[in-house]
Amino acid sequence: xxxxxxxISAFILGLAYPAKADKLDALRTNKKIIRMSEAQAxxxxxxxxxxxxxxxxxxxFKNVEVAREYPCKDGFLRFCVGQYNSYEEAKAxxxxxxxxxxxxAFVVNTGKYVLEGQAASLAxxxxxxxxxxxxxxxxxxxxxxxxxxxxxxxxxxxxKDKIFRYTTGRFKGHEAMKELQRIKxxxxxxxxxxxxxxxxxxxxE
Numbered sequence: 001x002x003x004x005x006x007x008i009s010a011f012i013l014g015l016a017y018p019a020k021a022d023k024l025d026a027l028r029t030n031k032k033i034i035r036m037s038e039a040q041a042x043x044x045x046x047x048x049x050x051x052x053x054x055x056x057x058x059x060x061f062k063n064v065e066v067a068r069e070y071p072c073k074d075g076f077l078r079f080c081v082g083q084y085n086s087y088e089e090a091k092a093x094x095x096x097x098x099x100x101x102x103x104x105a106f107v108v109n110t111g112k113y114v115l116e117g118q119a120a121s122l123a124x125x126x127x128x129x130x131x132x133x134x135x136x137x138x139x140x141x142x143x144x145x146x147x148x149x150x151x152x153x154x155x156x157x158x159x160k161d162k163i164f165r166y167t168t169g170r171f172k173g174h175e176a177m178k179e180l181q182r183i184k185x186x187x188x189x190x191x192x193x194x195x196x197x198x199x200x201x202x203x204x205e
Contacts, residue, residue, distance in 0.1 A: 023056045028069075032061060033079075035069045036115070041178040043111035044090040045080035048102040052076060063100040073114045080110060085178070111177065128173035132193045134183050138165045150186060157202040170196055 027033040045068065049055070054069070054077050061067055070078040081097060084090035090107040097105040111126075126132075133155065136148055142164045145154045157165045171179050176193050183191045 023058055024054050027058055027061060031066070032064065033067050033069050035071070038115060039110040039113055041181045042083045042085045043109050043174065043177065044084040044087055045108055045110050046082050046090055046094055046097050046105050047078055047080045047108045048097065048105050050076045050078045070110065070113050071116045073116055078113065080108065126174055126177060131196045132171050132176035133167040133196045133199065134169055134180055134191050135165055135167045135194050136188050136191055138163050156204045157199050158204055159202050167194065167199065
């Protein structure tokens with residue numbers, strides 16, 4: 001009998017004190033705020049605020065066309081606007097963003113955010129001084145370069161492990177990340193970056 005009373009009491013309390021509503025839910029539904037599960041190229045953006053809890057006033061985003069919400073592993077939600085190919089390009093817009101009322105705005109590389117459930121992103125490991133190539137596939141036996149549809153400049157390598165690896169392009173620093181996203185969008189889901197210098201001694205001419 002006592003347990004039944006406790007259950008009924010808990011139910012009544014639940015009605016009296018409903019769970020805190022997410023006041024930004026409508027903005028997320030309308031895609032004014034896009035919650036990100038991973039950083040995507042281009043990586044440079046302007047961070048307008050970082051909080052332990054999302055702003056509970058939707059009007060905070062009234063001057064924003066689209067904000068990207070990054071739930072980071074350190075417990076903060078970081079909200080960014082814009083997507084830029086370089087730091088300099090993003091910095092040129094900081095003053096305009098501040099003029100809209102976001103005085104904390106500054107340039108960030110979203111590829112360096114460590115999001116909930118993720119290890120440090122690949123973008124944060126990219127050395128801007130190194131040249132990368134994009135590995136498309138690896139095979140135990142060689143294939144014709146025509147196997148790679150719509151891809152130019154395919155290079156073939158036979159590595160020490162006797163596996164044939166096929167890559168495309170030569171890209172420096174974070175430009176490589178942008179190209180990797182493009183290649184993946186073409187259907188090469190397993191594509192990834194490798195340091196070109198480590199492959200060149202094994203190139204088949």
